[in-house]
Amino acid sequence: MQLKSFSIGIDIGGTNTAFGLVNRRGDILVQDRLHTQDYANPELFVQAIYDNLKPYIEQYGKSQINGIGAGAPIANHYTGEILMSANLLWKGAIPLQRLLSDTFGLPATITNDANATAIGEMTYGAAKGMKDFIIITLGTGVGSGFVANGQLIYGHDGFAGELGHTIVVRDGRLCGCGRKGCMETYASATGIVRTAMELIALHERDPIPEHEDWLLNVFSRGDEISSSGIYKAAVTGDPLAIEIFEFTGKILGETLANAVAITSPEAIILFGGLAKAGDFILKPTKKYMELNLLSVYRDKIDIIPSGLSERDAAILGAAALGWNLTH
Amino acid sequence: MQLKSFSIGIDIGGTNTAFGLVNRRGDILVQDRLHTQDYANPELFVQAIYDNLKPYIEQYGKSQINGIGAGAPIANHYTGEILMSANLLWKGAIPLQRLLSDTFGLPATITNDANATAIGEMTYGAAKGMKDFIIITLGTGVGSGFVANGQLIYGHDGFAGELGHTIVVRDGRLCGCGRKGCMETYASATGIVRTAMELIALHERDPIPEHEDWLLNVFSRGDEISSSGIYKAAVTGDPLAIEIFEFTGKILGETLANAVAITSPEAIILFGGLAKAGDFILKPTKKYMELNLLSVYRDKIDIIPSGLSERDAAILGAAALGWNLTH
Numbered sequence: 172m173q174l175k176s177f178s179i180g181i182d183i184g185g186t187n188t189a190f191g192l193v194n195r196r197g198d199i200l201v202q203d204r205l206h207t208q209d210y211a212n213p214e215l216f217v218q219a220i221y222d223n224l225k226p227y228i229e230q231y232g233k234s235q236i237n238g239i240g241a242g243a244p245i246a247n248h249y250t251g252e253i254l255m256s257a258n259l260l261w262k263g264a265i266p267l268q269r270l271l272s273d274t275f276g277l278p279a280t281i282t283n284d285a286n287a288t289a290i291g292e293m294t295y296g297a298a299k300g301m302k303d304f305i306i307i308t309l310g311t312g313v314g315s316g317f318v319a320n321g322q323l324i325y326g327h328d329g330f331a332g333e334l335g336h337t338i339v340v341r342d343g344r345l346c347g348c349g350r351k352g353c354m355e356t357y358a359s360a361t362g363i364v365r366t367a368m369e370l371i372a373l374h375e376r377d378p379i380p381e382h383e384d385w386l387l388n389v390f391s392r393g394d395e396i397s398s399s400g401i402y403k404a405a406v407t408g409d410p411l412a413i414e415i416f417e418f419t420g421k422i423l424g425e426t427l428a429n430a431v432a433i434t435s436p437e438a439i440i441l442f443g444g445l446a447k448a449g450d451f452i453l454k455p456t457k458k459y460m461e462l463n464l465l466s467v468y469r470d471k472i473d474i475i476p477s478g479l480s481e482r483d484a485a486i487l488g489a490a491a492l493g494w495n496l497t498h
Numbered sequence: 499m500q501l502k503s504f505s506i507g508i509d510i511g512g513t514n515t516a517f518g519l520v521n522r523r524g525d526i527l528v529q530d531r532l533h534t535q536d537y538a539n540p541e542l543f544v545q546a547i548y549d550n551l552k553p554y555i556e557q558y559g560k561s562q563i564n565g566i567g568a569g570a571p572i573a574n575h576y577t578g579e580i581l582m583s584a585n586l587l588w589k590g591a592i593p594l595q596r597l598l599s600d601t602f603g604l605p606a607t608i609t610n611d612a613n614a615t616a617i618g619e620m621t622y623g624a625a626k627g628m629k630d631f632i633i634i635t636l637g638t639g640v641g642s643g644f645v646a647n648g649q650l651i652y653g654h655d656g657f658a659g660e661l662g663h664t665i666v667v668r669d670g671r672l673c674g675c676g677r678k679g680c681m682e683t684y685a686s687a688t689g690i691v692r693t694a695m696e697l698i699a700l701h702e703r704d705p706i707p708e709h710e711d712w713l714l715n716v717f718s719r720g721d722e723i724s725s726s727g728i729y730k731a732a733v734t735g736d737p738l739a740i741e742i743f744e745f746t747g748k749i750l751g752e753t754l755a756n757a758v759a760i761t762s763p764e765a766i767i768l769f770g771g772l773a774k775a776g777d778f779i780l781k782p783t784k785k786y787m788e789l790n791l792l793s794v795y796r797d798k799i800d801i802i803p804s805g806l807s808e809r810d811a812a813i814l815g816a817a818a819l820g821w822n823l824t825h
Contacts, residue, residue, distance in 0.1 A: 303654040317760060319653070324646040326762020327630040328798065331646070336792045337756040348792055429664040433644060433760055435653020465663045465675055471655065 175237035179277070180490025181220060182284065183207060183243040183253070183267075190220055192227050193490035197295035199483055201227045213261050217270045228275075239271050239279040240492025242287030242485060249329040251281055278496040284485065285314025285332060286323055288442055288477075291488025293318060297440050297478030304436045305427075307334065309445035312347075313355035319434050335359070339426050357422040360398040360444050366415050367396045374411060402448045416448065420455025427456065428463035431472060442477040442484065449476070502564035506604070507817025508547060509611065510534060510570040510580070510594075517547055519554050520817035524622035526810055528554045540588050544597045555602075566598050566606040567819025569614030569812060576656040578608055605823040611812065612641025612659060613650055615769055615804075618815025620645060624767050624805030631763045632754075634661065636772035639674075640682035646761050662686070666753050684749040687725040687771050693742050694723045701738060729775045743775065747782025754783065755790035758799060769804040769811065776803070
């Protein structure tokens, strides 16, 4: 079978959808985006992506395109369907895979965005050559993808890899999923803000040190606390911001130690907004993971940042899915 | 390639080693056992197994034997080595796979006993036809094997599947591994006895109801509390024994709910001494698992007892390993 040269990657978000044409080296040759919510139904949405890419498909040659990969927040690899959030225009289960494949006349496959990122890291990024690794996407929520024996774990129903919804604190913080103590209520961009609010409330009873950027002062000036604000404060040496990252890394590290005991990975890759805090999050995460590991796993597992630029990762991950399609 | 008819399974324990010749249907044609500690070194031990099986190998035909599978408590599938406990005669890493293969003149492979049981269930037992499942062995300790995409997860270094050593209670019970709060300090034959002791201490301050088999009375007569004693008490309706199983099932169910979020299995198979308590352990485990599952996994996952008889499971599991060997 002749290897085809190009793959189409589509990253579908509730707000924006990015898409592009990618070659086997991971160069994005063409890319564009559109507003997901501008389209009254998924048929018009898929048609708009197709219309946008059509000239390039003709230019590079349809026969040279291996397939289409799409990543979306709640996507089922097995059924080919996505579920959009309740507050969006499109309701219920949308047969995205079939729509893509019919509209483009090319094989298509879909998965959730964290799984797409895992395949992207394995194909083009920090996990190149690895057969056993975990990727954690630390965004507004927490996504995860587990790769074992060189294959993504989809699970029986296609919904594997929800490490963000493992319960890590019994009767802990209320999660959007309706349960309490999910990891993503702590180790996400929103979780770290909740931690900040809790610690600020705790420290307000203490005397405030003389530190201009001290988060308590920011807070008392009425500024909104954000995960990037906490990062900026940590860079200036703000002890509260550092304490917030320490606590976040503790929860994340403890969770990872338990996940390691299940799949024994070579490395854990951190991706997404919170991962950009670098050592502020990597160091405590590594420290608490090691402290909680069974001895057989200790000092073996790297925690590394993503090897993909955040701008390109989503399209590359989705496109990487497209390489495994057969015609 | 012609399919060969027989496989040799060896189950190595610290005390006893069982071995047998198995056909593809899972019939154990020949089996025997020996005392592991009767042998001064592993070479003599392997030679004794070989001497025992030699007449049958000749009878059934060496050319018809596909290979040898061996399961042992701390066995590494990748290195082919086992580590015996410190209190045994043989020290350090023992190259079991090479010893077996050299002595028998047949290909050999090894893995830990829980992984062997997982492959046994997949080949001959309750997981026949399943591609994604978890097996939990509830014995003196807790072992586990995870199968995803039809393959056992060995992990990068061969040590995957230690669910018994995930930390489920922060600062909980001290575990033999040196850490605190490991699942196996609660949901094992030894863990359930610790629970009994704790609850008895708690209830001794309460008035003792009039119940002849009431565990408190057994305890006050000076009998030793055992997991089988707790089971017998539960059968007679002893409320404390039922409370002990309820607590054990709660810890196990909560742990399984988190494991499900990682691999999304079709079923979870319980094996070993504690699993023989039937509904006393299955029902609370299922109840607390469901209570703690993310909605997408709810009411989908069976918790079922092993499909292998305990007497045969270890040999069958080890023998099943031998089918995947190539010559």
